[in-house]
Amino acid sequence: MKRKYTIILLWTSLGTTLFFFLFFNERKDLYTFMMTLLLSTMYSFVLGFGNGFINEYLNKKFPWSEATRTRAILSIISIIIGNFILVYFCNFMNYVVIQKTATIEVFFSNKYGLTNWFMINIALLITTFLHAKGFMEELKKNSRKEVVEQKLIAKSANAQFESLKNQLDPHFLFNSLNVLSSLIDENPRQAQKFTASMSKIYRYVLEQKDKELVTVEDEMEFAKTYCDLLKTRFEDSVDFTFEVHKDDYRRYVVPLSLQLLLENCIKHNFATSSKPLVIRIFSDGDTLCIENNLQVREQIKESSGIGLANIVQRYSLLTKRNVFIEKSEDYFKVKLPMLSAKPQVSSAQPDDDSEAYQKARKRMKEIKSFYSNLISYCIIIPFLIFINLYTSRGYHWFWYPALGWGVGLAFRAFKIFGIGESWQEKKIREIMNQQNNKNNEKL
Incomplete structure (x- = not known):
């Protein structure tokens, strides 16, 4: 136990001693004060250390954050059993x-039943409050920790996204300069024309590389310009076909994705006038496809795979939909998801208005309300029992409010820590995952 906890128990013992000595003892002498201090210290330390040990043991074995439902059930059971034993021990002593006002037989008879029952309920009240306080402190700590973790995840995702986008600039420049160096020797006039066209394309690269998504229309216009550039170099060795529906022009794809895929087609396949490389760009459902006939050239140096990997990673940061790659003996095809909405990478950051945050706040209020009701139950029901037994021992009417209120508390606990909404949410998630799997299979 911590030193602070021991000091709190000492102050509690002193406060209880002064309260009982001043208001419930007729004799005001040193012996009475010391006897009251001894009894108060015994009750405070036995109940305090006993419940503290139970609480620490449960914190190690069943933390609130990892096993909330199990911990709540075990806390209730351990509080009831533990305080029953501790109170009977203290009252017996x-x-x-100590006072020797009762024998063992008399103590365990009905004469001390009300006293023991009343003390057990007082102990339950205090212990329930301490357990609820511990739960709320751990919940706040975990909430702050989760917010920090989510912010770090969001910053990491943004940093990763920026790193991926920054790969495009040098990658495009490197490949364009390679094409230009080849044209300078083969055809200087075409090299000059290529340089002018490359400046226009490079302007587009600079404008779009900082964007997360661009419209299919913008990407298509850029791809056509880039294909004209490739046509300048390869002439009849390469053919391009565009078959994208006009309705898909307002959808979104990652910027420069077509340019990277066109580069891959040229890089990994040979093209001649007798065996031209045919590249087809078309829409298929909600995907934008780029397909080429397979004429694999021998690679002296193994490909780094930066182009296709870049596209796949950027899509993974923006959507759960996948980039599909198909390869056969005759063709190679890549399917890019076309998005109807424009998601933001920064949305991974936690927000006070987010749905998850609102659900967490609602659950926290429900749990606080439950513990408030439980504490009220532990205060009022023992008081009603005392009043009932003190005024009329023959008719035990206290059972009606005790059972009625108790059943209500049990149902509330069952809803919060049992199947309740958590079961519904799990079922909804399960159905949604099944539906998503079906949609992915169709694609």
């Missing part, structure tokens, strides 16, 4: 051993 008080009345039988």
Whole structure:
């Protein structure tokens, strides 16, 4: 136990001693004060250290954040059993051993039943409050930790996205300069024309590389310009076909994705006038496809795979939909998802208005309300029992509010820590995952 906890128990013992000595003892002498101090210290430390040990043990074995439902059930059971044993021990030491006002037989008879029952409920009240306080402190700590983790995840995703986008600039420049160096020797006039066209294309690269998504229309216009550039170099060795529906022009794809895929087609396949490389760009459902006939050239140096990997990673940061790659003996095809909405990478950051945050706040309020009701139950029901037994022992009417209120609390606990909404949410997630799997299979 911590030193702070021991000091709190000492102050509690002193406060309880002064309260009982001043208001419930007729004799005001040193012996009475010391006896009251001894009994108060015994009750405070036995109940305090006993419940503290139970709480620490449960914190190690069943933390609130990892096993909330199990911990809640075990806390209730351990509080009831633990306080029943501790209170009976303290009362036994008080009345039988220290004050010697009762024998063992009398102590376990009905005469001390009300006293023991009342003390157990007082102990339950205090212990329930301490367990609820511990739960709320751990919940706040975990909430702050989760917010920090989500912010770090969001920053990491943004940094990763920026790193991926920054790969495009040098990659495009390197490949364009390679094409230009080849044209200078083969055809200087075409090299000059290529340089002018490359400046226009490079302007587009600079404008779009900082964007997360661009419209299919913009990407198609850029791809056509880039294909004209390739046509300048390869002439009849390469043919391009565009068959994208006009309705798909307002959808979104990652910028420069077509340019990277066109580069891959040229890089990995040979093209001659007798065996031209045919590249086809078309829309298929909600995907934008780029397909070429397979004429694999021998690679002296193994490909780094930066182009296709870049596209796949950028899509993974923006959507759950996948980039599909198909390869056969005759053709190679890449399917890019066309998005109807424009997601933001920064949306991974936690927000006070987010749906998840609102659900967490609602659940926190429900749990706080439950513990408030439980504490009220532990205060009011023992008081009603005392009033009932004190005024009329023959008719035990206290059972009606105790059972009615208790059943309500049980149902509330079952809803919060049992199947309730958590079961519904799990079922909804399961159905949604099944539906997503079906959609992916169709694609």
